[in-house]
Amino acid sequence: MKALVYHGRNDVRVDNVPDPKIEEPGDVIVKVSSTAICGSDLHLLDGMMPTMKEGDILGHEFMGEVVEVGADVTKFKKGDRVVVPFTIACGHCDYCDDELYSLCDNSNPNAEIAKANLGHSISGVYGYSHALGGFSGGQAEYVRVPYADVGPIKVPESLSDEQSLFLSDIFPTGYMAAENANIQPGDTVAIWGCGPVGQFAIKSAWMLGARRVIAIDDVPERLDLAEREGKAETIRTVGRKDVYEKLMEMTNGKGPDSCIDAVGAECHGDTMFGKVVDKTKEVLHAPMSRPYVLQQIMMSCKKAGTVSIPGVYIGMVNELPFGAAMNKALKFNMGQTHVQRYLQPLMAKIEAGEIDPSFVITHRMNLEDAPKAYDIFKKKEDKCIKVVMNP
Structure with a gap:
């Protein structure tokens, strides 16, 4: 064959x-x-x-x-x-x-x-x-x-x-991502990544009672689809400062109730503390995933909010602002x-x-x-x- x-x-x-x-x-x-x-x-x-x-x-x-x-x-x-x-x-x-x-x-x-x-x-x-x-x-x-x-x-x-x-x-993955986001009626849900899983997470967030869905990406056709088919509001950049400031503006400084990482290991963007992932991978000879989306989520999600991670991560993830996540009492749900x-x-x-x-x-x-x-x-x-x- x-x-x-x-x-x-x-x-x-x-x-x-x-x-x-x-x-x-x-x-x-x-x-x-x-x-x-x-x-x-x-x-x-x-x-x-x-x-x-x-x-x-x-x-x-x-x-x-x-x-x-x-x-x-x-x-x-x-x-x-x-x-x-x-x-x-x-x-x-x-x-x-x-x-x-x-x-x-x-x-x-x-x-x-x-x-x-x-x-x-x-x-x-x-x-x-x-x-x-x-x-x-x-x-x-x-x-x-x-x-x-x-x-x-x-x-x-x-x-x-x-x-x-x-x-x-991808349909069950997007749906489980929304389910893991602990969406309550009236919630604002932010979704990083408008690829296929992100598109199904958008659809599923509405099914589970979201009041607003905000989709984040920098690929025009994906964002267009999120707006057209997913009826989502969009942020058309992946820049760390731009995404954070826009989300604060859109949520009156509170942050989204739930954040979904539909990107995973090979995300693109600017890291908070310097781009050291590839160097660390080279030194440790270990699988390393990029931290950009998780950094943005940990800083942007509201206090006591929920983070859902359907995106695939491999090995270690460096440079996470875990202190912010802990002190904000964020809840994490993830998995295949x-x-x-x-x-x-x-x-x-x-x-x-x-x-x-x-x-x-x-x-x-x-x-x-x-x-x-x-x-x-x-x-x-x-x-x-x-x-x-x-x-």
């Missing part, structure tokens, strides 16, 4: 690779009909995520048709159309019992590699390094899906791929998305017409063009916000 394969930093290619096979009785094989590039995939492309190996198949946002079924699978049959959550969960450990699926104890066979390289172990994730299980991803013609009775959800015929695909990650928890309720919202997730798609391409798609997406060329590929 054809698949997008990692060959090193900034080097991904579409190669011919062996078809996946049933390895465990709980597996299914899915023939991929649609797959997407996620912003967190760029951390792999840029070499930020440790334990990637040449030959790894990328991609964690995908859906398609079940074509093979393991002996123990009861939920699906051949021909079923499914969307697959990016987190892989066993369904019966203590964390899965508490619906904390991204913290599953059993789905990551490389827990010790994760602890050695990331300082922790979470669930397995498709196409996202050997620290997160070494599972082949879904930017391919076929993919093996373990723990099939726990993960995927069947897609009704009434919904298109483009309406359903983002249940795999417990996707399985949200599949049914968010599917219901799509079916009811409350949201059409396809609004973020700007580019539709073939899998053969995946390297070009990554380049366009990374460089934000051609007003690119979200790429969907069809094998």
Whole structure:
């Protein structure tokens, strides 16, 4: 089959690779009909995520048709159309019992590699390094899906791929981000980053009762989409002083009730104490994430406000004004998305017409063009916000 394969930093290619096979009785094989590039995939492309190996198949946002079924699978049959959550969960450990699926104890066979390289172990994730299980991803013609009775959800015929695909990650991620923001009726919510996750966080903040949503970015097409589709107010700069002063002006000096970091490790901006992240990374030989967004949030959020972090961070984050966060009594909620928890309720919202997730798609391409798609997406060329590929 054809698949997008990692060959090193900034080097991904579409190669011919062996078809996946049933390895465990709980597996299914899915023939991929649609797959997407996620912003967190760029951390792999840029070499930020440790334990990637040449030959790894990328991609964690995908859906398609079940074509093979393991002996123990009861939920699906051949021909079923499914969307697959990016987190892989066993369904019966203590964390899965508490619906904390991204913290599953059993789905990551490389827990010790994760602890050695990331300082922790979470669930397995498709196409996202050997620290997160070494599972082949879904930017391919076929993919093996373990723990099939726990993960995927069947897609009704009434919904298109483009309406359903983002249940795999970014719609639940944006929704959980808003849920973690502890939004109360009448609250003002500020969201850093108007990429796809930020766009869904905007939509979700309204669903959860926000009175005002303020979106922060410096990419015009993203901001335009946040205004047009998300009905958000916007701040069209990422400069530290500019963002802080504008938020104070917009909230009468109080600050937003909740702040959402939908950017993560590779944010751009001016740091508070000098740009030392790259030097620290070089000296310590450890993954380092940029602090700019978190600095702005800690200084801008109101006293006793809530900070929600869906953006992916890797390794350490330097130069945080933690004293300000502590003395302001900020509350922090963060983590990889417990996707399985949200599949049914968010599917219901799509079916009811409350949201059409396809609004973020700007580019539709073939899998053969995946390297070009990554380049366009990374460089934000051609007003690119979200790429969907069809094998």
